[in-house]
Amino acid sequence: MTSRWKLGLVCAVCIGLASALVPLHVDAQKTDRAKALGTKLMCMCGCGQILTQCNHINCPSSGPMLKELDAHVAKGEADDLIIQDFVQEYGEKVLSEPPSRGFNSIAWYIPGAAFAIGLGIVIMLIRLWRQRDVARLATASSAPAATQDAAAELHDIQIERARRQADRDTED
Amino acid sequence: MDLFGSYALLVAFAFALYAIFGGIAAIITRRPLLIKSARNAGFAVCVLIWIGIASLWYLFFTDNFSMAYVAAHSNRALSPYYKFSALWSGQEGSLLFWSFILSVYVFSVLFTYRGRHPELMPYVGVVLAGVQTFFLILNNFIASPFQVIVGHDAAGLLHLATRADGSGLNPLLQYPEMAIHPPTLYSGYTGFTIPFAFALAALLGRYPGEKWIHLTRRWTMIAWAFQSAGILLGAHWAYAVLGWGGYWGWDPVENASLMPWLTGTAFLHSVIMQEKRGMMRVWNVWLVFLTFMLCILGTSLTRSGAVNSVHAFAESNIGHWFWGFLLTILIVCVAAYIKNRDYLRSDNQLDSMLSRESSFLFNNLILLVACVAVLAGTLFPVLSEAVRGSKISVGPPFFNRVNIPIALFLLFLTGVGPLLAWRKTSTASLRKNFGGPLIGGFVAAGVAVALGLREFYVTLCLLLSVFVTLTILSEFYRGARVISARTGANLFSAVSQLTMRNTRRYGGYVVHFGMVLVFIGICGQAFNQDKQMDMSPGSSMTLGPYRLYLQNYDSTQEPNYSAERASIDVEKGGRSVMMLYPTRRFYPSNQESGTMVAIASTLREDLYVVYAGTNPDTNLPVIHAYLNPLVKWIWLGGAVVVLGTLLALLPNRQAVMVLSTVGAEQTLPVPGSTQAAQVPYSARSQLPDSHD
Numbered sequence: 009m010t011s012r013w014k015l016g017l018v019c020a021v022c023i024g025l026a027s028a029l030v031p032l033h034v035d036a037q038k039t040d041r042a043k044a045l046g047t048k049l050m051c052m053c054g055c056g057q058i059l060t061q062c063n064h065i066n067c068p069s070s071g072p073m074l075k076e077l078d079a080h081v082a083k084g085e086a087d088d089l090i091i092q093d094f095v096q097e098y099g100e101k102v103l104s105e106p107p108s109r110g111f112n113s114i115a116w117y118i119p120g121a122a123f124a125i126g127l128g129i130v131i132m133l134i135r136l137w138r139q140r141d142v143a144r145l146a147t148a149s150s151a152p153a154a155t156q157d158a159a160a161e162l163h164d165i166q167i168e169r170a171r172r173q174a175d176r177d178t179e180d
Numbered sequence: 181m182d183l184f185g186s187y188a189l190l191v192a193f194a195f196a197l198y199a200i201f202g203g204i205a206a207i208i209t210r211r212p213l214l215i216k217s218a219r220n221a222g223f224a225v226c227v228l229i230w231i232g233i234a235s236l237w238y239l240f241f242t243d244n245f246s247m248a249y250v251a252a253h254s255n256r257a258l259s260p261y262y263k264f265s266a267l268w269s270g271q272e273g274s275l276l277f278w279s280f281i282l283s284v285y286v287f288s289v290l291f292t293y294r295g296r297h298p299e300l301m302p303y304v305g306v307v308l309a310g311v312q313t314f315f316l317i318l319n320n321f322i323a324s325p326f327q328v329i330v331g332h333d334a335a336g337l338l339h340l341a342t343r344a345d346g347s348g349l350n351p352l353l354q355y356p357e358m359a360i361h362p363p364t365l366y367s368g369y370t371g372f373t374i375p376f377a378f379a380l381a382a383l384l385g386r387y388p389g390e391k392w393i394h395l396t397r398r399w400t401m402i403a404w405a406f407q408s409a410g411i412l413l414g415a416h417w418a419y420a421v422l423g424w425g426g427y428w429g430w431d432p433v434e435n436a437s438l439m440p441w442l443t444g445t446a447f448l449h450s451v452i453m454q455e456k457r458g459m460m461r462v463w464n465v466w467l468v469f470l471t472f473m474l475c476i477l478g479t480s481l482t483r484s485g486a487v488n489s490v491h492a493f494a495e496s497n498i499g500h501w502f503w504g505f506l507l508t509i510l511i512v513c514v515a516a517y518i519k520n521r522d523y524l525r526s527d528n529q530l531d532s533m534l535s536r537e538s539s540f541l542f543n544n545l546i547l548l549v550a551c552v553a554v555l556a557g558t559l560f561p562v563l564s565e566a567v568r569g570s571k572i573s574v575g576p577p578f579f580n581r582v583n584i585p586i587a588l589f590l591l592f593l594t595g596v597g598p599l600l601a602w603r604k605t606s607t608a609s610l611r612k613n614f615g616g617p618l619i620g621g622f623v624a625a626g627v628a629v630a631l632g633l634r635e636f637y638v639t640l641c642l643l644l645s646v647f648v649t650l651t652i653l654s655e656f657y658r659g660a661r662v663i664s665a666r667t668g669a670n671l672f673s674a675v676s677q678l679t680m681r682n683t684r685r686y687g688g689y690v691v692h693f694g695m696v697l698v699f700i701g702i703c704g705q706a707f708n709q710d711k712q713m714d715m716s717p718g719s720s721m722t723l724g725p726y727r728l729y730l731q732n733y734d735s736t737q738e739p740n741y742s743a744e745r746a747s748i749d750v751e752k753g754g755r756s757v758m759m760l761y762p763t764r765r766f767y768p769s770n771q772e773s774g775t776m777v778a779i780a781s782t783l784r785e786d787l788y789v790v791y792a793g794t795n796p797d798t799n800l801p802v803i804h805a806y807l808n809p810l811v812k813w814i815w816l817g818g819a820v821v822v823l824g825t826l827l828a829l830l831p832n833r834q835a836v837m838v839l840s841t842v843g844a845e846q847t848l849p850v851p852g853s854t855q856a857a858q859v860p861y862s863a864r865s866q867l868p869d870s871h872d
Contacts, residue, residue, distance in 0.1 A: 048577070056573075057424060061424050061426060062424065101573050102573070103572065103573060104573060104575035104576065104577050105573075105577045105578040105581070106564075112560075112564055115556060115557065115578065116582075118553070118560075119586070122548070122556075123545075123549045123586075126545045127545065130545050133541065134538060134541065137529050137530035138531070138532075138533075140529045140530075
């Protein structure tokens with residue numbers, strides 16, 4: 009394949025994917041305020057969906073809640089105030105994500121903490137394993153001080169190890 | 181006949197107990213006859229479970245409404261297709277179905293390895309029988325699908341009763357995919373029992389080396405493929421049936437299926453480290469244990485009512501049994517680990533930070549963090565209620581916000597990992613391997629931004645998708661070029677040869693490409709549009725480039741339901757392009773309604789139209805239309821993932837050639853060494869680093 013072919017292939021992939029996504033942006037809807045607020049609230053019918061997405065037939069909750077939301081927006085109330093009204097009426101369960109304060113804020117910290125702890129462990133392991141490798145090499149380099157037979161034996165072992173590793177690297 | 185299945189399950193339970201205790205005795209005494217006897221008991225358990233489930237199917241097909249389970253989930257007018265799938269629509273039947281699929285796996289394993297690996301298989305048999313025993317306890321004593329209906333007469337005497345007709349199947353389940361999705365997902369869940377059994381058996385029996393990994397590799401991949409397909413089929417079912425315009429709602433039950441998939445994916449990657457470098461032995465064993473435990477946790481969440489979900493079965497106390505089983509597994513695993521941890525000690529060494537080994541470590545880290553994030557979000561409402569006394573909701577916004585960055589990092593690693601060499605990657609190699617794909621990614625993102633794309637995550641996803649696609653293409657190209665130069669084959673033929681020589685590695689790349697397609701499909705969600713209107717005949721609504729005319733709406737009567745149907749003419753660019761018929765069904769047997777969404781799907785977008793019922797104020801049909809871009813890419817990506825996994829399951833072509841040459845009786849050479857023998861050193865040195 010010539011470099012011109014390669015370039016063509018790269019361009020085709022780039023343009024193909026870009027052109028698949030970009031026109032969608034142009035068509036994208038402008039979410040109105042009620043819709044945006046609706047994504048911060050849950051439907052209280054127990055379906056576990058956010059308010060604007062629940063369209064279960066005969067859902068006893070989503071219709072009245074959406075009407076209530078529209079009424080608040082029509083009055084020109086502030087977003088925080090509207091959300092607060094819903095919390096007072098239905099409890100914290102109406103919020104589609106845990107509040108960022110108090111005990112429930114822990115939910116937000118768990119993934120980050122898991123990442124930080126995991127990252128720490130991975131970095132620690134990498135350092136530990138690299139030190140082992142360095143130590144192994146140092147031991148190997150001090151081997152010439154031993155007798156010639158021992159050096160030859162070590163050499164054979166290393167060759168055998170390398171061969172086994174090559175086999176593993178090239179096998180299925 | 182009514183209770184035939186019940187007896188079969190009871191006898192199966194007795195045999196399962198024998199398989200456990202006979203197996204333990206066989207391990208202790210090492211008597212071949214006892215080993216064989218325990219194994220045969222394992223076979224008997226499987227056959228008896230098959231008899232049990234066949235009996236329940238018979239009761240469904242013969243409309244035996246003296247059985248409580250049949251009466252609750254079927255009715256006379258239900259089509260045979262749904263009578264078949266109704267078996268797993270309730271708690272009791274689905275648990276029996278779980279036992280059934282598990283028994284298929286167990287039978288296959290016991291049969292495949294009969295007379296082989298005598299140091300390992302008795303342990304495997306005991307672990308598998310232990311898991312089967314737990315489910316048979318549920319099938320027999322806790323949630324039996326063979327309970328009869330009992331009535332009492334005027335004198336108050338109890339007697340067996342029969343209902344004239346059943347309550348019928350939940351409308352949401354009367355959809356063709358329901359005959360595929362649960363069996364597929366259950367095959368994933370139960371399939372992870374096999375690597376779990378081998379891992380635990382290897383640990384208990386101090387089975388030497390990496391052999392158990394080799395033995396379970398294909399079983400794990402099969403389970404993983406089923407789990408992937410099951411998750412995507414579930415998403416497609418939710419999309420096509422629930423009528424809310426989406427396919428993934430971060431529902432606890434969806435999350436429950438995702439968590440073992442994440443850890444299973446981590447295992448499939450980290451296991452390569454153990455095979456190639458003898459590293460991560462402890463980690464791999466625990467990853468398999470964790471995956472199995474998450475499978476059990478997942479099904480307990482669905483069945484216990486611990487968390488709210490549209491998918492959940494009725495709330496019951498069965499959850500206690502699952503928690504008990506989970507605790508037992510944990511204790512056994514911890515005890516086995518503490519007792520035999522010396523056996524797992526490995527000489528982990530790392531030459532460089534820039535190596536394949538490091539990329540696998542980070543891959544595992546990210547997959548595990550994603551799992552923790554999903555688990556935390558799923559269980560946090562329960563924790564909050566326990567601590568504060570009031571439940572909170574953890575909905576899609578939380579999961580999206582937390583998981584999108586994690587998923588994108590994972591996508592980045594999907595591109596980076598395969599290009600790093602084992603042990604150490606030089607800077608020159610980095611430049612050579614990453615230069616083109618990175619430039620390609622930035623060009624694509626630049627073009628998109630220049631054309632007006634402003635969503636940060638979508639742009640980043642586009643960049644990474646192009647990057648990963650190009651890395652995959654370059655891997656195929658570099659390998660195929662060497663073969664082409666050596667054999668004179670054309671490039672496409674060389675790609676085919678290359679793939680078949682190392683199906684696991686190149687099948688893996690195909691899976692990665694499938695994931696890229698899924699990511700692109702998910703990106704489309706950022707541009708969803710929808711509109712809802714009360715429509716009178718002749719009226720229209722505009723959504724994106726489409727104009728929807730409601731021609732009329734009518735009703736029909738079918739044997740099992742009545743239906744209201746809207747006939748919608750769809751215009752694009754001023755001309756009619758299709759007719760859509762969204763339907764709402766009413767099932768009199770259980771007084772429930774269901775939607776049949778009309779979807780016109782193309783690679784660019786889905787036009788998704790729901791007949792949402794009639795507005796009681798206006799008495800007009802309510803039509804809810806969605807324009808969902810790129811959704812088809814997700815299903816396409818899922819198909820590619822499954823195909824890639826199937827490809828990876830195929831034996832390498834060279835191994836097959838050797839088999840036909842030397843005959844089955846002779847020991848097969850290792851595929852890698854075969855390659856080494858056939859390929860001249862000069863040619864081998866030109867091949868890209870062989871890795872998976």
